[in-house]
Amino acid sequence: MVIVQPHLLLTAVEPYRCAAQAKPRQLAMLSETLEVARAVRHGASKTHFTVFPEYSIPGPEGIALVETALQAPNWPNGTIVIGGTDALSKAEFTSLANTPGTHLDVTNNNLARIAGNAWINCGITWVKAENGTVERWLQPKLSPAWPERNVHYQDMFHGNSVFIFKGPFDNGTTQYRFCSLVCFDWIATVDNKKVWQWVLEDLQRQAAQAQAELSLSWFFVVQNNPKPSHDTFLTEVGRFFDQNTIPSVRRDRACLLFANSAGKSVPGRVDENQDEYGSTSLVFPPQALFMEPECSPTFSNGGPRFRSTSTLLSAYHDVVFRECGACIHSFLQVNPNSVIAGPAGRTVALENAFVFPLDGTNDRRAPADSVAACIKWLNDELDDLPRLSVNYPLVPLATQSDATHQQTIAALRQISAQSAANTVKLAAQESQASHADDWDQTESDALEHLVHTLDIVGLGSPPPTVGADPAHATIVMNNQTVDLIAIRGQTHENCLKHSQDIVSMPRRQMLLVSRDPDNNPWLQRLGSFLRTESSHLGQERNITDPASGLLHLGYRNLLDVFQQTTTVTAVPGAINAELAA
Numbered sequence: 001m002v003i004v005q006p007h008l009l010l011t012a013v014e015p016y017r018c019a020a021q022a023k024p025r026q027l028a029m030l031s032e033t034l035e036v037a038r039a040v041r042h043g044a045s046k047t048h049f050t051v052f053p054e055y056s057i058p059g060p061e062g063i064a065l066v067e068t069a070l071q072a073p074n075w076p077n078g079t080i081v082i083g084g085t086d087a088l089s090k091a092e093f094t095s096l097a098n099t100p101g102t103h104l105d106v107t108n109n110n111l112a113r114i115a116g117n118a119w120i121n122c123g124i125t126w127v128k129a130e131n132g133t134v135e136r137w138l139q140p141k142l143s144p145a146w147p148e149r150n151v152h153y154q155d156m157f158h159g160n161s162v163f164i165f166k167g168p169f170d171n172g173t174t175q176y177r178f179c180s181l182v183c184f185d186w187i188a189t190v191d192n193k194k195v196w197q198w199v200l201e202d203l204q205r206q207a208a209q210a211q212a213e214l215s216l217s218w219f220f221v222v223q224n225n226p227k228p229s230h231d232t233f234l235t236e237v238g239r240f241f242d243q244n245t246i247p248s249v250r251r252d253r254a255c256l257l258f259a260n261s262a263g264k265s266v267p268g269r270v271d272e273n274q275d276e277y278g279s280t281s282l283v284f285p286p287q288a289l290f291m292e293p294e295c296s297p298t299f300s301n302g303g304p305r306f307r308s309t310s311t312l313l314s315a316y317h318d319v320v321f322r323e324c325g326a327c328i329h330s331f332l333q334v335n336p337n338s339v340i341a342g343p344a345g346r347t348v349a350l351e352n353a354f355v356f357p358l359d360g361t362n363d364r365r366a367p368a369d370s371v372a373a374c375i376k377w378l379n380d381e382l383d384d385l386p387r388l389s390v391n392y393p394l395v396p397l398a399t400q401s402d403a404t405h406q407q408t409i410a411a412l413r414q415i416s417a418q419s420a421a422n423t424v425k426l427a428a429q430e431s432q433a434s435h436a437d438d439w440d441q442t443e444s445d446a447l448e449h450l451v452h453t454l455d456i457v458g459l460g461s462p463p464p465t466v467g468a469d470p471a472h473a474t475i476v477m478n479n480q481t482v483d484l485i486a487i488r489g490q491t492h493e494n495c496l497k498h499s500q501d502i503v504s505m506p507r508r509q510m511l512l513v514s515r516d517p518d519n520n521p522w523l524q525r526l527g528s529f530l531r532t533e534s535s536h537l538g539q540e541r542n543i544t545d546p547a548s549g550l551l552h553l554g555y556r557n558l559l560d561v562f563q564q565t566t567t568v569t570a571v572p573g574a575i576n577a578e579l580a581a
Helices: 020-039 059-071 090-097 195-210 231-241 373-384 398-412 417-427 441-457 492-502 555-564 568-580
Strands: 002-005 049-057 079-085 122-128 134-140 164-168 175-182 218-222 255-259 281-284 317-321 327-333 350-356 473-477 480-488 510-515 551-554
Touching: 002 020, 002 255, 020 049, 020 059, 020 327, 049 059, 049 218, 049 255, 059 079, 059 090, 059 122, 059 134, 079 218, 090 134, 122 175, 164 195, 175 195, 231 255, 317 350, 373 398, 373 417, 373 441, 398 441, 417 441, 417 480, 417 492, 441 480, 441 510, 441 555, 473 568, 480 492, 492 510, 492 551, 510 555, 551 555, 551 568, 555 568
Parallel strands: 002 049, 049 079, 175 218, 218 255, 480 510, 510 551
Antiparallel strands: 002 327, 079 122, 122 134, 164 175, 255 281, 281 317, 327 350, 473 480
């Protein structure tokens, strides 16, 4: 599967269309997504499903671009594309419906039902058959969301039917079935029933006629949803998978897929207090025999960190892509029927889950490859980490610290996943998290302490070299290379103990910059119960005593240097003076 997660810019009022200035970018997004689908980096022989969220295909021009790609000889046969268009006028929709190879339920969605000034939010399913022919099915959205209902000028046409598709799996012995809904249709009530209930009841009638059980393989929901993890949406998941309801339609191996648009135009974290978007996800029932990896690259196991505060999916296999910004997801979805019970059959729901960039973005979170959770978290945190000059704008070195801050951020973005994990583990003495998906405020505060330490130390000195495992960085002091460690913890003593637990045998002389919750100074003259004698810069280490040669500076002391020094050239000397005090 390949699913694009585009950032949409729509007109402010109905009919909701791609804004004119954004159309070139949206058309380019279609081309980039189709190219990723052709590349089959997920490892399957072809991309069986390519999915575009609601409103992401800009009108007839976007539809034509998709169809041109599908009709090309290099687009494989036996494939499916599902997508949502922006608002179509009655004339545009009529033209599409009358084009050869197009299917429309003319009984329930007759063109005569569409008012002259109505507009259509349309889902389209394209199928390129094994013989190479391309056909499309038009499915108008059934029920408008509130912005589509709370209109000033024109009404959205209400569709009245859903297509269900079936075909043979490659093994030739079993069949798959799938259907798709457009966003609000997932939770909409039509004639006192949810739309998905109407779908299952129709399959139930087919099962009764065949005197057999039928299985539903995939249920797609294409969205432009600012709150994808809202309880209203997630509550329907449990009801849909409840096999006690409509038991002759099996869903115990089904995949429920939510394809949403992005919360921002580039990779990154979205503000939880505003519209979130993102959270493209796949949900499997409890009966699926998938194992849940502790902290897989690219996707999470859902839960409160990735589903706002909701725990409605705790009983299900919830696969949530971490990236909420604009990107393309490419992955191989493991067929639940192929999983063998027992240790020998252990597998996860997705393989080769890669994140591709859009619009030429160069970002570690969309590298056309997998993305470690610690890399995603680290880069998200660095996006919004405050500069010293924000808190201390009147300090003489405020402007100069902005330059070192940019150097620090740029360098930390490039460290390896292993270094990123070690960086946070070392910086956060009070962290109880076992992996990056559990990192929270404790780890965030520790990263801020590290960055600000590097920002100050870098003033008037060569830029620190970060990712210098097992330390945080290496710095040059008095022409000597020193390992730097910055730790935030319960007390200065605890920070010192934490450093020695993790870096038990430092390679060279080490400078520890510690910070307690109250940002108290570290008084060198008080020493430490962990150290037998004071240390000075240039002192040789005693390999039998890890604490020997350790330089220790409180962050409060370092911050005083920053606030009280007037030139960058004076900073290194002021730091040395603090160490000697």
